Amino acid sequence: MERTFIAIKPDGVQRGLISEIIARFERKGFKLVAIKLVVPSKAFARKHYHDLKDRPFFNGLCNFLSSGPVLAMVWEGEGVIKYGRKLIGATDPFKSEPGTIRGDLAIVVGRNIIHGSDGPETAKNEINLWFKPEELTNYTSNQEKWVYGVN
Ligand code: GTP
Numbered sequence: 001m002e003r004t005f006i007a008i009k010p011d012g013v014q015r016g017l018i019s020e021i022i023a024r025f026e027r028k029g030f031k032l033v034a035i036k037l038v039v040p041s042k043a044f045a046r047k048h049y050h051d052l053k054d055r056p057f058f059n060g061l062c063n064f065l066s067s068g069p070v071l072a073m074v075w076e077g078e079g080v081i082k083y084g085r086k087l088i089g090a091t092d093p094f095k096s097e098p099g100t101i102r103g104d105l106a107i108v109v110g111r112n113i114i115h116g117s118d119g120p121e122t123a124k125n126e127i128n129l130w131f132k133p134e135e136l137t138n139y140t141s142n143q144e145k146w147v148y149g150v151n
């Protein structure tokens with residue numbers, strides 16, 4: 001089953017939005033398969049955001065990501081990569097629709113509270129960067145037969 005990497009950034013953690021954000025993924029029917037609270041080093045933040053290394057905000061972004069605890073998670077479900085991004089909303093919270101996490105809970109692009117992998121390749125790389133294989137769980141949730149309608 002498809003998996004994606006989702007992280008609540010230091011602003012989301014400090015603002016007490018962990019339960020609110022997790023609830024949105026849970027209620028949709030997605031399954032949490034890994035979770036930990038970590039303070040990434042600046043070097044680690046640079047690895048995570050390496051695709052953006054030529055952008056003017058790169059340094060500030062990496063400083064920010066490493067400024068406090070980040071809640072790193074892996075969520076599993078059909079279409080979770082794409083739909084996770086939909087739950088999160090547009091990068092700039094000013095352009096995110098109401099009803100999305102960023103649309104409802106953030107205002108500026110530099111403090112948009114959450115990260116989500118943007119495609120299958122990125123998801124695989126980010127899960128491997130943030131988690132050791134033994135930190136990823138494999139289990140059947142009781143909900144699955146009700147969420148997907150299979151026996
Ligand atoms: P992530 O899920 O965090 O990767 O966001 P995204 O995929 O919606 O956007 P992108 O990967 O392009 O940018 C990564 C992060 O850089 C964003 O979430 C923002 O926090 C930050 N960012 C993007 N564009 C800007 C910008 O124009 N200015 C500033 N200050 N930060 C930006």
Ligand code: MG
Binds near residue numbers: 116118
């Ligand atoms: Mg991105």
